[in-house]
Every structure is written in C-alpha cells, then in structure tokens.
Amino acid sequence: KDYTSDQEVRWCPGCGDYVILATVRGFLAELGLKRENLMFVSGIGCSSRFPYYLEAYGIHSIHGRAPAIATGLAVTRPDLSVWVVTGDGDALSIGGNHLIHALRRNVNMTILLFNNRIYGLTKGQYSPTSEPGKITKSTPMGSIDHPFNTLSVALGAEATFAGRALDSDRAGLTEVLRAAAEHRGTSFVEILQDCPIFNDGSFDALRRENAESHLIRLRHGEPIRFGADGEFAVVRDGFGLKTVRADTVADSEIVVHDAYTDHPEYAYALSRLSDQDLTRVPIGIFRSVSRPTYDDGVRAQLDAAADNHPVKENSLQQLLTGRETWTVG
Numbered sequence: 233k234d235y236t237s238d239q240e241v242r243w244c245p246g247c248g249d250y251v252i253l254a255t256v257r258g259f260l261a262e263l264g265l266k267r268e269n270l271m272f273v274s275g276i277g278c279s280s281r282f283p284y285y286l287e288a289y290g291i292h293s294i295h296g297r298a299p300a301i302a303t304g305l306a307v308t309r310p311d312l313s314v315w316v317v318t319g320d321g322d323a324l325s326i327g328g329n330h331l332i333h334a335l336r337r338n339v340n341m342t343i344l345l346f347n348n349r350i351y352g353l354t355k356g357q358y359s360p361t362s363e364p365g366k367i368t369k370s371t372p373m374g375s376i377d378h379p380f381n382t383l384s385v386a387l388g389a390e391a392t393f394a395g396r397a398l399d400s401d402r403a404g405l406t407e408v409l410r411a412a413a414e415h416r417g418t419s420f421v422e423i424l425q426d427c428p429i430f431n432d433g434s435f436d437a438l439r440r441e442n443a444e445s446h447l448i449r450l451r452h453g454e455p456i457r458f459g460a461d462g463e464f465a466v467v468r469d470g471f472g473l474k475t476v477r478a479d480t481v482a483d484s485e486i487v488v489h490d491a492y493t494d495h496p497e498y499a500y501a502l503s504r505l506s507d508q509d510l511t512r513v514p515i516g517i518f519r520s521v522s523r524p525t526y527d528d529g530v531r532a533q534l535d536a537a538a539d540n541h542p543v544k545e546n547s548l549q550q551l552l553t554g555r556e557t558w559t560v561g
C-alpha cells in the first residue's frame with residue numbers, strides 16, 4: 233500500500249523532513265494497517281504538517297498539545313495505531329508538560345520528535361535544544377540557555393521505549409521505527425533533522441566521511457564499539473559511561489548493550505554520552521521495557537465501573553466511544 237496523500241508537500245527544498253516522510257511512508261506498509269486505523273496527531277511547527285502528507289487519518293492540532301489529544305484517542309480507540317509528530321520547540325518548550333506526562337503514563341502511542349535545534353516555522357529563533365552560544369534572531373549575542381538533552385528528558389520521565397535516529401539514515405530510522413511500533417506503551421523516537429534554511433549543517437558532523445567516529449550505533453547484545461574500524465569503545469565510568477580508545481582497555485571492559493534491562497540508569501547513562509558538539513552521539517534503541525499502559529488501565533477501570541453499575545447493558549467505554557447507546561432504567 234502506498235501511503236502518499238494527494239497534498240502538495242510544502243517544506244523548503246532540502247529539508248530533512250522529506251527523507252523522514254519517505255522513510256515513514258515506506259515503513260507503514262510493514263504494519264499492514266488499514267488507513268482508517270492509522271492516526272497521526274501533530275502540534276505546531278514545520279514537522280507538524282506531517283499528517284497532511286500521509287494517506288491516513290490525522291489531526292493538525294494545537295501547539296504542544298498533541299500528546300494530550302493522542303492520549304484521548306489511545307484510551308477511547310484501542311483499535312487505532314496512534315502516532316504523534318512533533319518538533320523540539322513544540323514538544324520541549326510549550327508542550328514539555330504534556331510530553332513528560334504521556335511518557336510517565338506509558339500511553340500506547342509512538343512519538344516522533346524531529347529535532348532540528350531551531351524554530352523553523354517562525355523563521356529561526358533558538359529552541360530548547362539549541363547549543364549554548366547559538367546566534368539566532370532571538371539570541372543576537374548568543375544563547376545563554378542550557379539546552380535539553382532530549383533522550384535524557386524522555387528517560388528521566390520514565391519512557392519505556394526511547395530511541396534516536398538520523399534523518400538521512402534510512403535503514404537505521406526504519407529499524408528504530410519498527411521496534412517503536414511493536415512496543416506497547418509510549419515509544420519515544422528523536423530524529424535528528426536538518427533545517428537547511430535556518431540551521432544549515434547542524435548535523436553535518438554525523439554525515440561527513442568520518443561520521444562513524446561520532447555515531448555510536450547501539451545494537452542489543454553487542455559490545456559498544458564505534459569508529460570506522462571499531463577503534464573506540466564505551467566503558468563504565470563510576471556511575472556513568474565514557475568513551476575510550478578500544479586498544480586501551482580489555483575486551484571484557486567494553487559495555488555490552490542491553491536495551492531490555494530494567495535498570496533505567498543504564499539508558500540514562502547512554503544518553504549522557506551525547507554532547508552539544510556532536511563529537512559523540514549514540515543512535516539506535518536505548519531502552520525498551522514493559523510496564524502497564526495508561527490506556528489499558530483506564531479501560532479496565534471503566535469496565536469494572538460498568539460491571540458494578542445497576543444497568544449493565546453497555547460498558548462505560550462503549551458509552552465514551554459512542555458505539556452503543558447508554559440506557560438508564
């Protein structure tokens with residue numbers, strides 16, 4: 233099935249959103265879902281035009297509130313595959329509160345956060361992920377804000393699934409999307425995305441010839457080595473992790489990636505390896521663990537309440553979804 237819609241795509245030429253859209257369109261066919269069971273909810277920003285360009289259902293909603301709307305959908309329509317598309321400004325500034333509570337509740341949805349480290353739609357102001365000292369229209373003397381480490385925020389908010397991918401890495405992004413879609417609960421995926429108009433080359437360090445010395449590719453069950461010839465490695469460092477030259481440590485000291493460990497501090501330590509200069513950037517699946525989901529819990533409570541109600545013809549859930557008529561008497 234081709235999920236291409238008939239809408240004209242209105243992003244700037246060269247925008248990283250194009251390759252993400254192409255990858256998502258290609259990947260959706262794998263899910264084998266009918267378009268009426270696929271729902272994309274977005275907020276406000278360049279990335280939030282995403283739902284127009286997919287032949288599926290979608291809501292271009294309000295700034296920062298996509299996770300709240302998606303939560304309502306996930307609770308009342310368990311038959312839907314619910315996706316949120318958001319950006320660094322939408323999700324981490326005005327929408328920061330909604331994002332962290334969706335994550336801690338573990339609502340069944342997949343959140344794709346396009347991080348271009350700038351406000352693109354409003355023409356180039358610094359965002360919560362812009363690097364310190366960044367000169368923009370709203371920071372003419374350089375940003376004095378300390379930026380968010382996006383994966384650290386998600387993991388600190390108890391994300392049960394957290395991953396990162398690069399817009400131009402179609403294979404890597406597809407792999408993370410596949411795992412995110414299979415996960416029950418909130419899947420959080422940060423996609424590093426180029427904005428050639430207002431933040432050109434922001435992620436060039438991860439695309440150049442020596443990108444492999446910057447990208448730490450996480451593969452479950454494998455020792456974490458990186459660099460063109462695996463010349464660097466990740467080892468323990470007190471409570472955290474650090475990178476070293478692999479030939480300076482024994483093989484047994486190299487950390488073996490475990491995306492399924494119940495200990496959240498491990499994935500958090502991985503997230504702290506990222507730095508603003510992009511000298512080290514882990515990508516792949518940081519964490520994937522099970523926890524009861526919010527929407528399952530709500531439905532269970534509604535069903536229990538309906539069972540205790542004197543009129544048992546319909547469940548409260550059916551009342552909420554409007555699929556059947558509630559009869560009192």
Ligand code: SF4
Nearest residue numbers: 243244247278352427
């Ligand atoms: Fe893409 Fe930047 Fe243009 Fe927005 S402003 S569409 S992020 S290139």
